[in-house]
Amino acid sequence: MQPAGLxxxxxxxxxxxxxxxxxxVLASHGRIRDGLARADAALASMxxxxxxxxxxxxxxxxxxxxxxxxxxxxxxxxASTTELAAAIVAAAWPPMLAFALLGxxxxxxxxxxxxxxxxxxxxxxxxxxxxxxxxxxGFGRAALRHAAGVLSxxxxxxxxxWAAMPPRxxxxxxxxxxxxxxxxxxxxxxPAWAKWWIAAQVALAFAVLxxxxxxxxxxxxxxxxxxx
Numbered sequence: 451m452q453p454a455g456l457x458x459x460x461x462x463x464x465x466x467x468x469x470x471x472x473x474x475v476l477a478s479h480g481r482i483r484d485g486l487a488r489a490d491a492a493l494a495s496m497x498x499x500x501x502x503x504x505x506x507x508x509x510x511x512x513x514x515x516x517x518x519x520x521x522x523x524x525x526x527x528x529a530s531t532t533e534l535a536a537a538i539v540a541a542a543w544p545p546m547l548a549f550a551l552l553g554x555x556x557x558x559x560x561x562x563x564x565x566x567x568x569x570x571x572x573x574x575x576x577x578x579x580x581x582x583x584x585x586x587x588g589f590g591r592a593a594l595r596h597a598a599g600v601l602s603x604x605x606x607x608x609x610x611x612w613a614a615m616p617p618r619x620x621x622x623x624x625x626x627x628x629x630x631x632x633x634x635x636x637x638x639x640x641p642a643w644a645k646w647w648i649a650a651q652v653a654l655a656f657a658v659l660x661x662x663x664x665x666x667x668x669x670x671x672x673x674x675x676x677x678x
Contacts, residue, residue, distance in 0.1 A: 451632035453619035465570030478544035485541025492534035499527040558593035575634040595627035
């Protein structure tokens with residue numbers, strides 16, 4: 451069996467991650483709601499501070515450096531920025547923790563089972579095996595493999611990108627756990643539906659970015675409207 455490529459591994463991971471993420475959000479929806487409410491209030495306060503500073507600088511005929519200096523020295527701006535960061539953390543950590551714990555149990559159980567793969571890996575013909583002899587791994591090693599993935603996330607995904615390196619295509623967590631991901635013989639490359647699945651995620655990421663920009667712009671416009 452040949453080593454699994456990075457694109458196929460990502461497609462499999464994201465197939466597994468989608469339902470786990472949905473469960474994590476459902477389990478944490480109250481904390482997410484409260485955190486987003488705090489973030490909305492902090493964004494409004496920050497927008498007010500920015501709008502006020504901009505109007506003062508423009509009325510005085512100042513330039514961009516004066517605006518930057520005014521914002522950096524603005525106590526309300528610093529306080530609202532700190533509150534916004536705290537609100538985002540408050541909204542994000544509960545689902546992230548739930549996702550991590552669900553993922554640990556899910557991946558360890560499936561990858562140490564007779565399937566040797568999660569449902570996402572299985573549908574794409576992937577198996578997790580021992581790096582030494584290609585044998586089935588136990589629950590402990592599967593749990594270690596998943597937990598070691600934290601290092602790859604903290605490394606800005608460099609550890610995951612390591613799976614693109616030939617010849618064995620082993621990510622950092624595979625190296626630490628003594629495992630590798632192999633692909634069963636299949637005709638052709640990545641299935642068309644898997645390519646569309648990845649493309650949909652890219653489109654969703656751009657949509658979220660556009661929404662964030664629109665939300666920020668709307669808050670700033672509302673602040674200007676309140677001052678004029």
